[in-house]
Amino acid sequence: MDAHSRGRADDIDPADQWVLNPDTGNYELRLNPSGQQSGGAGNRDSGSAAGSAPRRATPPRQAGRQSRRTAPQQPSHRDVPAQRSRRSGAGQEALHGPPQPGRRKRKPQKSRKRKALIWTGGVMAFVLVSGSVGAYLLYEHFQGNIKTVDVVGGTNGSTANQAVNILLIGTDKRTGKGNEGYGDKGSVGHADTNILFHVSKDRTNATALSIPRDLITDIPDCPTKQPDGSVKTIPGTQQVRFNTSLGQDGRDPGCTMATVKKITGLKVDHFMMADFNAIKTLSTAVGGVEVCVAHPVDDKESHLKLPEGKSVVKGEQALAFVRTRHSFGNQGDLDRIKVQQQFLSSLIRKMTSGDMLTSPTKLYKLADAATKALTVDSQIGSISKLKSLALDLKKVNPKNVTFTTLPVLDNPAEKVHATVVINPTLADPLFSMMHDDVSLTEVKQKANAAKSKQDALLKGTQAAASDVRVKVLNGGAVAGSAQTTLNWLQNTEGVLKSENGGNYQPDLKKTILKYAPNQADQARKLADMMGLPAAAMKPGTKDAVGLTPMTLILGADFQAAGTPITAPTKAPKDIPQTHADKSVCAK
Numbered sequence: 032m033d034a035h036s037r038g039r040a041d042d043i044d045p046a047d048q049w050v051l052n053p054d055t056g057n058y059e060l061r062l063n064p065s066g067q068q069s070g071g072a073g074n075r076d077s078g079s080a081a082g083s084a085p086r087r088a089t090p091p092r093q094a095g096r097q098s099r100r101t102a103p104q105q106p107s108h109r110d111v112p113a114q115r116s117r118r119s120g121a122g123q124e125a126l127h128g129p130p131q132p133g134r135r136k137r138k139p140q141k142s143r144k145r146k147a148l149i150w151t152g153g154v155m156a157f158v159l160v161s162g163s164v165g166a167y168l169l170y171e172h173f174q175g176n177i178k179t180v181d182v183v184g185g186t187n188g189s190t191a192n193q194a195v196n197i198l199l200i201g202t203d204k205r206t207g208k209g210n211e212g213y214g215d216k217g218s219v220g221h222a223d224t225n226i227l228f229h230v231s232k233d234r235t236n237a238t239a240l241s242i243p244r245d246l247i248t249d250i251p252d253c254p255t256k257q258p259d260g261s262v263k264t265i266p267g268t269q270q271v272r273f274n275t276s277l278g279q280d281g282r283d284p285g286c287t288m289a290t291v292k293k294i295t296g297l298k299v300d301h302f303m304m305a306d307f308n309a310i311k312t313l314s315t316a317v318g319g320v321e322v323c324v325a326h327p328v329d330d331k332e333s334h335l336k337l338p339e340g341k342s343v344v345k346g347e348q349a350l351a352f353v354r355t356r357h358s359f360g361n362q363g364d365l366d367r368i369k370v371q372q373q374f375l376s377s378l379i380r381k382m383t384s385g386d387m388l389t390s391p392t393k394l395y396k397l398a399d400a401a402t403k404a405l406t407v408d409s410q411i412g413s414i415s416k417l418k419s420l421a422l423d424l425k426k427v428n429p430k431n432v433t434f435t436t437l438p439v440l441d442n443p444a445e446k447v448h449a450t451v452v453i454n455p456t457l458a459d460p461l462f463s464m465m466h467d468d469v470s471l472t473e474v475k476q477k478a479n480a481a482k483s484k485q486d487a488l489l490k491g492t493q494a495a496a497s498d499v500r501v502k503v504l505n506g507g508a509v510a511g512s513a514q515t516t517l518n519w520l521q522n523t524e525g526v527l528k529s530e531n532g533g534n535y536q537p538d539l540k541k542t543i544l545k546y547a548p549n550q551a552d553q554a555r556k557l558a559d560m561m562g563l564p565a566a567a568m569k570p571g572t573k574d575a576v577g578l579t580p581m582t583l584i585l586g587a588d589f590q591a592a593g594t595p596i597t598a599p600t601k602a603p604k605d606i607p608q609t610h611a612d613k614s615v616c617a618k
């Protein structure tokens with residue numbers, strides 16, 4: 032018989048079988064019935080009239096064994112319940128009589144919040160007590176909170192064994208009570224706040240990339256699913272604000288996901304979207320979020336009023352904090368993004384604090400607020416899928432979550448700067464780092480890489496460019512890449528002993544360089560020219576004969592001749608960073 036069947040056999044509340052372990056902060060299943068701890072009480076009850084002396088309290092497990100041994104010789108005058116009955120407590124005294132002398136009165140239940148839920152480490156990481164009617168109803172309650180959109184694209188299936196990219200979208204739609212004064216009147220809900228949350232494959236770190244709403248970019252053609260099940264393609268537009276990737280012309284969040292992919296080269300697996308109410312309800316559910324300002328704030332437009340230093344904000348004040356544009360920096364959207372990153376970092380710290388994770392009541396409020404506030408893609412649009420995703424992502428330590436902003440420049444086409452454009456000099460290395468899972472933090476996710484044999488292949492003497500012999504093949508790069516690389520090698524780098532080998536099958540995801548042991552100096556030179564990573568080096572076991580060339584196969588990771596394939600080991604100095612475990616004061 033399983034645990035739940037045992038619990039239900041005597042009309043026992045299953046929640047009473049789950050006990051908070053103060054050492055771990057988790058609820059654990061205890062199948063030892065509490066009533067057996069009182070077995071000795073029956074003996075005392077029957078023997079008290081004889082004036083027997085009080086005995087030392089017996090530990091619970093011993094008491095249970097003792098009661099089973101002694102019960103046949105000293106039958107109890109009444110049945111002691113094993114655990115709390117579902118019946119009203121009002122009838123307990125009538126059923127069992129008044130409390131007996133020498134017996135400690137049972138303390139009243141502190142809370143019934145855990146009747147349906149067993150909370151463990153993650154915010155949404157909970158499992159339901161099967162067989163409990165209350166649990167089923169609560170499951171249905173949370174499930175009913177979730178709103179979904181079926182988008183084209185994204186990932187169908189588990190992302191547990193791969194890097195995952197989640198797009199967080201905050202819209203400017205005036206939905207919800209009290210939000211009439213925010214955002215643009217009549218807005219269909221544009222992409223006002225946008226954060227691409229990239230979590231590394233090994234779950235050691237995460238990068239949260241904010242994308243300015245006023246970024247000028249191209250929005251690609253976007254297939255959208257219609258209510259009748261058909262698919263309608265919304266034509267793309269060129270050189271428009273990023274925020275119009277949502278809402279404009281009927282675009283759904285899938286269009287914003289496609290636009291982010293076009294900008295960064297990273298496939299977006301899922302999206303989570305919220306309106307103004309999300310900040311108000313989540314900040315209230317966690318009991319307030321601590322923020323810090325470097326100077327007193329009294330903003331008449333956002334109604335934000337804070338003293339210098341640290342404050343705790345929630346509800347309307349929390350929303351005002353993330354919405355204000357006139358209190359910090361240059362009073363523009365880029366400075367508002369910094370404030371939003373500070374707020375989210377603090378919210379993460381609060382949500383992952385021990386006080387929050389060990390309180391069923393607080394977690395219930397947070398889960399209820401979160402499921403009501405969010406709209407997600409249909410692939411994660413259920414409690415079980417959100418739970419699995421949360422359990423997976425909670426492995427990332429907050430100290431290894433880095434917030435940064437897409438590097439941009441003022442739009443050169445404008446006299447009065449209102450929009451921005453991408454700064455490719457800084458953005459491209461950042462995209463490359465995210466693509467290759469290179470952390471922006473000090474996490475040593477590849478601690479032994481410097482000592483590996485692969486890295487040793489790049490160390491040593493290099494041949495002269497004129498002595499390098501190589502055949503270039505296209506194995507998955509853009510059409511024509513082999514010829515453009517050959518032209519670059521010969522005309523720019525002086526590698527005259529090079530040739531075009533045509534196409535290579537099957538296509539490769541990664542560029543590789545095959546060479547013989549006696550060509551190692553040539554391989555190191557070519558790798559240095561092209562920025563090949565150590566993993567691309569594929570040495571053979573037999574020396575090359577005569578004028579045999581090396582073989583360079585350009586994979587899908589190849590971008591252009593002269594563009595290094597190796598991801599930078601750290602972000603450019605000019606990229607601002609905020610770490611989720613650090614408190615920063617807005618200036």
